[in-house]
Amino acid sequence: MNNRKRLVAVALATAAALGAAGCSASDDAVANKQPAPAGAAVDGGTLRVGLDRAFGRLDPADSALTSQPMLLLANSLFDPLMVNDKDGQVRPYLAKSFTPNADASSWTLELRDGVKFGNGRPLDAQAVIDHVQRLAKPESKCPCAADAATIAGMTASSPTSVRIDLKKPDAALPNLFTRALGYIASAPTDSSAPVGSGPFTVEQSQPGVSVTVARNPGYWGDKPHVDKVVYRVLPDADSRYQSVRSGDVDLIWAETPTHLRQSNTDGLRTATALGATTTTLFNTKVAPFDDPRVRRAMQYTIDRATLAKVVTLDQGKPAEGPLVSTAPYRSATPYPAPDPAKARQLLAEVGTPVRFDYLIPTQPEAQQRATVLQQMLGDVGIHMTIKPLDIPTYLSNLYQRQFQVADFTTSALGDPSTGLSTFFGTGSPTNFPGFADPALDTALATGRGALDPARRGAAYADAGRVLVQQAPALFLTENRVGFIAAAAVGGLPDLSGRSVVNVSPAALWVAR
Amino acid sequence: MTRHIVLRLLRAAAVVVLVTTAAAALPHLMRGSPALATLGPNATPEQIAAFDAEIGLDDNALAAAWHWIADALHGDLGNSLANGVPVTTELGDRVPVTLELFAASQLVALAIALPVALWSAWRPGGWFDRLATALAFVWLAIPAFVLGLLLIYVAAVQWRILPATGWTPFTDDPADNLRHLVLPALTMGLTEAAVFTRTLRAQLMDTLDQTYIDAARGRGLGATRLLLRRALRPSALPLVTLIGIGFGMALGGSVLVETLFAVPGMGGLAATAINGRDFPVIQAIVVVTAVGVVAATLAVDLLYRRIDPRIAHDHR
Numbered sequence A: 001m002n003n004r005k006r007l008v009a010v011a012l013a014t015a016a017a018l019g020a021a022g023c024s025a026s027d028d029a030v031a032n033k034q035p036a037p038a039g040a041a042v043d044g045g046t047l048r049v050g051l052d053r054a055f056g057r058l059d060p061a062d063s064a065l066t067s068q069p070m071l072l073l074a075n076s077l078f079d080p081l082m083v084n085d086k087d088g089q090v091r092p093y094l095a096k097s098f099t100p101n102a103d104a105s106s107w108t109l110e111l112r113d114g115v116k117f118g119n120g121r122p123l124d125a126q127a128v129i130d131h132v133q134r135l136a137k138p139e140s141k142c143p144c145a146a147d148a149a150t151i152a153g154m155t156a157s158s159p160t161s162v163r164i165d166l167k168k169p170d171a172a173l174p175n176l177f178t179r180a181l182g183y184i185a186s187a188p189t190d191s192s193a194p195v196g197s198g199p200f201t202v203e204q205s206q207p208g209v210s211v212t213v214a215r216n217p218g219y220w221g222d223k224p225h226v227d228k229v230v231y232r233v234l235p236d237a238d239s240r241y242q243s244v245r246s247g248d249v250d251l252i253w254a255e256t257p258t259h260l261r262q263s264n265t266d267g268l269r270t271a272t273a274l275g276a277t278t279t280t281l282f283n284t285k286v287a288p289f290d291d292p293r294v295r296r297a298m299q300y301t302i303d304r305a306t307l308a309k310v311v312t313l314d315q316g317k318p319a320e321g322p323l324v325s326t327a328p329y330r331s332a333t334p335y336p337a338p339d340p341a342k343a344r345q346l347l348a349e350v351g352t353p354v355r356f357d358y359l360i361p362t363q364p365e366a367q368q369r370a371t372v373l374q375q376m377l378g379d380v381g382i383h384m385t386i387k388p389l390d391i392p393t394y395l396s397n398l399y400q401r402q403f404q405v406a407d408f409t410t411s412a413l414g415d416p417s418t419g420l421s422t423f424f425g426t427g428s429p430t431n432f433p434g435f436a437d438p439a440l441d442t443a444l445a446t447g448r449g450a451l452d453p454a455r456r457g458a459a460y461a462d463a464g465r466v467l468v469q470q471a472p473a474l475f476l477t478e479n480r481v482g483f484i485a486a487a488a489v490g491g492l493p494d495l496s497g498r499s500v501v502n503v504s505p506a507a508l509w510v511a512r
Numbered sequence B: 001m002t003r004h005i006v007l008r009l010l011r012a013a014a015v016v017v018l019v020t021t022a023a024a025a026l027p028h029l030m031r032g033s034p035a036l037a038t039l040g041p042n043a044t045p046e047q048i049a050a051f052d053a054e055i056g057l058d059d060n061a062l063a064a065a066w067h068w069i070a071d072a073l074h075g076d077l078g079n080s081l082a083n084g085v086p087v088t089t090e091l092g093d094r095v096p097v098t099l100e101l102f103a104a105s106q107l108v109a110l111a112i113a114l115p116v117a118l119w120s121a122w123r124p125g126g127w128f129d130r131l132a133t134a135l136a137f138v139w140l141a142i143p144a145f146v147l148g149l150l151l152i153y154v155a156a157v158q159w160r161i162l163p164a165t166g167w168t169p170f171t172d173d174p175a176d177n178l179r180h181l182v183l184p185a186l187t188m189g190l191t192e193a194a195v196f197t198r199t200l201r202a203q204l205m206d207t208l209d210q211t212y213i214d215a216a217r218g219r220g221l222g223a224t225r226l227l228l229r230r231a232l233r234p235s236a237l238p239l240v241t242l243i244g245i246g247f248g249m250a251l252g253g254s255v256l257v258e259t260l261f262a263v264p265g266m267g268g269l270a271a272t273a274i275n276g277r278d279f280p281v282i283q284a285i286v287v288v289t290a291v292g293v294v295a296a297t298l299a300v301d302l303l304y305r306r307i308d309p310r311i312a313h314d315h316r
Helices: A002-020 A068-077 A125-136 A173-177 A237-246 A257-265 A292-301 A304-310 A340-350 A364-378 A391-399 A416-424 A438-449 A453-470 B002-024 B034-039 B045-054 B061-073 B087-122 B127-141 B144-158 B174-208 B211-218 B223-235 B237-250 B255-261 B266-275 B279-307 B309-314
Strands: A046-051 A082-084 A090-092 A095-100 A106-111 A151-158 A161-166 A200-206 A210-215 A228-233 A251-254 A269-282 A355-361 A383-389 A405-410 A473-485
Touching (some): A046 A068, A068 A200, A068 A473, A082 A173, A090 A095, A095 A173, A125 A161, A173 A416, A237 A251, A237 A257, A237 A473, A237 B144, A251 A257, A257 A473, A292 A340, A292 A364, A292 A453, A292 A473, A304 A364, A355 A391, A364 A383, A364 A405, A383 A391, A391 B266, A416 A453, A438 A453, B087 B174, B087 B237, B087 B266, B087 B279, B127 B174, B174 B223, B174 B255, B211 B223, B223 B237, B237 B279, B266 B279
Parallel strands (some): A046 A228, A046 A251, A355 A405
Antiparallel strands (some): A082 A090, A106 A161, A151 A161, A200 A210, A210 A228, A251 A473
């Protein structure tokens, strides 16, 4: 019996050491307690990276490759035409410039001269047109097909110049070229994967397991520091974190608050951004959530500061509206402070008891968030049942609007032009709430069509106000996501001011 | 005897046909839209139609099942939707990894369970038996992923003697392959050891109560010879069943352990395929697992006859 007690005690103590129990919190989640490796950048060697998900085809058309946690791998093989910069603005990367006409209905893309794909073929205007047209076809299965469909025509006016004519003006067109449409690739053949112009080329790949990339000798940009990068798929968050602690890998993708907090005390370095917003989506087509008063009542009930403290362990912060704090054109939205009395008053006006199923994806943080919400809502008499679903089923329910209320986390709210219209614009396939509001649509169309920053800012402020007042969704917390690295990894950029975690592996080095 | 085996084979074939038909009709049985779940939010109607045609959703369920089975009989299990690789190639890469992990975990489990169960059953109620029973309960109560993380923390993070995650194929580097094998095999094996110990101990205690054992003792047979030569063989039947069924199930891979340790076996493939709604891969794994379980059950049946001739005698 004593032995048994001792064994349980050892198990519990180890579980605490593994991060299940608390450790001293960092006062400043952004600051790195672990300084960068001393001295100049080291060239050579291999960088070993732990990714959180399997990659399918190494093709920009594959949505997995262009998801935020995989952009490090995508940036090895492909160069984006445009990139999200630290002030939230989009600037040219592979492109030299991207300029609109007077009403943003036509754009001219200027390319760098002499850039070549990894296979030696020139990356010229025609290659850009071929790439966009390939991704627009249904068989490419690219989620970007809808974006490509806004293009009326593309013309190569010279080997380095492409004119893009749009079906309607779009001042935010460059934003569409930061991921799939922008990662210019030569078309795949039966025997070969697509080839990009990136700093590395594929040396060896086992889908779903690992991919090794080696330095591209003909790269047009700054030469990468490391000779090779080995990307390994480590789907379990806990063992992935232990892998960077034990030195099996040098760098991992991380979203788990306990790991981000613990990394400070484990002698690891971090590069993170507020790259994910957690939200609660209402199906505004079904009762009682077709009544804005019920949605507002929940808005007044939820204490976002407590959520940030309990669920993100102060690694994130309370959301203050539909756009993340690092997004461009963001203006303060009067997001209401918690007011349970006001919530009860609204519920009393409605008069019917509010009971609903809350759909969540099967992830520990989602479960934790839902449990806290359940308690908060219970205090004002709202009865919520948590319904966890595996991710594909959960997504399928969202697309088909077979839900009442759902937990939803997205990295798209750093971009006002595409983020807001994607989730709340009338008729958008990802408008999960089924929300339709003419004032919002007008504001979004004005913002999208306006080249003048002041006009755009005003339009997005209007859109933000509508979304807070009508509450088709509740914006809960902005969460920190990004990389945790061994102390020997140098070249990690400061991502704290960015809305998207997008790092080039060419900038990283390892002091071994 | 022959009639019995023929009947068993027919029954096994019927099970495989049923499971295969169900697996082939899988996309039709799913809730929601597989196309939307796979293609994501901005899928156009044309994309959805192309996807449905690719996985046979534009056919009715029975026709789709028939086509799938006809192709499978020609060795064509289709291509993975996620990466375009033929499913047979995926299985060829992953089945050996899973089988190696299974074999290693069974060795760990048997190496612990055999001596512990023999000693426990020889002196039931003694200090060793009580301690072993208590420990077996503790092991059974610890979930595999907690045990796995515990082992990673101790061996990889604290002592730094073994890798935390990953895999090296045996053909690339046998020594490194073994280093990567230790922790996942221990995680699976230690949990199995508790089950094996309890099963074998109970069976051994029954056997040791038999009169032929008393007679052997009376003839002065030593404890070791008595246990190993007289008692172990008839007591091993439930263990053979456990290992046999375990082998069949193992073809599906241990999703939990393989995901935790990033072992590229069938379990990891199943987890990725299910999360990505990669139907051709899921269908193939279901069928391979079913065939494995049925084959293993048959093998166990036949092995029973070899281990205990009384069973064969009953069926004559």
